Amino acid sequence: MRKSISRLAASIGLGASLVVGSLAAPAVAQAEGKIRIAEQFGIVYLLLNVVRDQHLIEKHGKEQGIDIEVDWAQLSGGSAINDALLSGSVDIAGAGVGPLLTVWDRTKGRQNVKAVASLGNFPYYLVSSNPNVKTIADISEKDRIAVPAVGVSVQSRFLQYAAAQQWGDKEYNRLDKYTLAVPHPDATAALLAGGTELNGHFSNPPFQDQVLANKDVHVVLNSYDLLGPNSPTLLFATEKFRHDNPKTYKAFVDALAEAADFAQKDKAAAADTYIRVTKAKIDRDALIKLIDNPQYEFTVTPKNTYKLADFLYRVGAIKNKPASWKDYFFQDERPLQGS
Numbered sequence: 001m002r003k004s005i006s007r008l009a010a011s012i013g014l015g016a017s018l019v020v021g022s023l024a025a026p027a028v029a030q031a032e033g034k035i036r037i038a039e040q041f042g043i044v045y046l047l048l049n050v051v052r053d054q055h056l057i058e059k060h061g062k063e064q065g066i067d068i069e070v071d072w073a074q075l076s077g078g079s080a081i082n083d084a085l086l087s088g089s090v091d092i093a094g095a096g097v098g099p100l101l102t103v104w105d106r107t108k109g110r111q112n113v114k115a116v117a118s119l120g121n122f123p124y125y126l127v128s129s130n131p132n133v134k135t136i137a138d139i140s141e142k143d144r145i146a147v148p149a150v151g152v153s154v155q156s157r158f159l160q161y162a163a164a165q166q167w168g169d170k171e172y173n174r175l176d177k178y179t180l181a182v183p184h185p186d187a188t189a190a191l192l193a194g195g196t197e198l199n200g201h202f203s204n205p206p207f208q209d210q211v212l213a214n215k216d217v218h219v220v221l222n223s224y225d226l227l228g229p230n231s232p233t234l235l236f237a238t239e240k241f242r243h244d245n246p247k248t249y250k251a252f253v254d255a256l257a258e259a260a261d262f263a264q265k266d267k268a269a270a271a272d273t274y275i276r277v278t279k280a281k282i283d284r285d286a287l288i289k290l291i292d293n294p295q296y297e298f299t300v301t302p303k304n305t306y307k308l309a310d311f312l313y314r315v316g317a318i319k320n321k322p323a324s325w326k327d328y329f330f331q332d333e334r335p336l337q338g339s
Helices: 004-010 042-053 056-063 079-085 097-109 156-166 184-191 207-211 223-227 238-243 246-265 267-278 284-291 306-313
Strands: 034-039 068-072 093-098 114-120 125-128 146-147 180-183 201-203 217-220 234-237
Touching: 004 238, 034 079, 034 246, 042 056, 042 234, 042 246, 042 284, 056 223, 079 093, 079 097, 079 125, 093 097, 093 156, 097 114, 097 156, 097 234, 097 306, 114 246, 125 156, 125 207, 146 156, 146 184, 156 201, 156 217, 156 306, 184 201, 184 207, 201 223, 217 223, 223 306, 234 238, 238 246, 246 267, 267 284
Parallel strands: 034 068, 034 093, 146 180, 146 201
Antiparallel strands: 093 234, 114 234, 125 201, 125 217
16 A cells, blocks of 8 residues: 555655655764754745755854754654664654654653754644544544554644543544554645545645645644644754754754744745755645745744643653653753743
């Protein structure tokens, strides 16, 4: 099934490789002046597109008197991202709040992985082509739902949060058995074309908006209805990288802040950047309209992440209870004022 979905994605122009660029062999020690960043797919990574397009890390590195070499990789799913970070293949990981909380919990007192910044606030949709699925209560053996990583991705965690609201905390993972790990571009292509067992997708923009062009696809659940406006995707790193590379780390943080300001103030230029960097085959005017949605906010300040953290502790998905969002975020020279 995965092969057929991948072929569909390529034919529609949404094709995704699980690894784009190169993941260097794990380094024994990472010196100042090099940073390796892993991202995934979608508009939620637009700040990284801006950073890359405008060479902002290099710019802010020069302001501190160092030349910084930046390597980029593209993966799919929080599990792959976390593995790359913990193996030393990347220095900065981009993934959902779910994967961050998982790796924060597992590395507490050891590698001490924490979030560096948010990538913004965006609603995520669970969509379905099954006309009988109006709410999550209607999901059954007839349904197969694509998520980036089963049980770990933020989409999976949103689905678990919704299941707990529907059936109680003890049933939080009730719908996991109906989910499959499929990259967003491939899942979108499958739903647009039909003909595979996949009939659902917990997505992100712009893929969720593209697939809704199929009149047979509808929204089942909006993440904002679950948690309110929130930051679903974060960037995170190990304590060692932050400690051993203070200038490189600061250049990255400053670059992100500049990118967020750029994207929030000039949506048309941000859209052009997304198309240029990702080579996405998407109508420019449609993309500008999409990211000009007042529900979208490009910011490094995290919003409303703690509800999910508290939920994951409550159901036993993580062992360590964070006292607040600050427990799983680094606090730098300019402390974030988030939630």
